[in-house]
Amino acid sequence: MNIKQFILRIFGSKKQKTASVGMPASQSKKMQKMMAMLSNTREVELTCDEVFALLDQFTELAAQGEDVRKLMPLVQQHLDMCEDCREEYRVLESILNATA
Ligand SMILES: [Zn+2]
Known part of the structure; x- marks a missing residue:
């Protein structure tokens, strides 16, 4: 089940009740909450700076055929x-390939 279906499923059932009242405000608030909740399911998220600091290593590992998804999942x-x-x-990958 993807996220869209998940959201549709949750809001779909309530939509019928509130449809006659008009829903935008509460609906979008709920949606925001939902999106926040979904993004919070990730334990940690790296910032661009942090990723950039790790990217050399990440690129090298990937070039060596390592499973970077497992080794550096956050990146x-x-x-x-x-x-x-x-x-x-x-860019880093192309540099690495060019010098390899
Ligand atoms: Zn970034």
């Missing part, structure tokens, strides 16, 4: 959602 997680750091990773 991988950040790269999955941060376009800036992903770009940085691509």
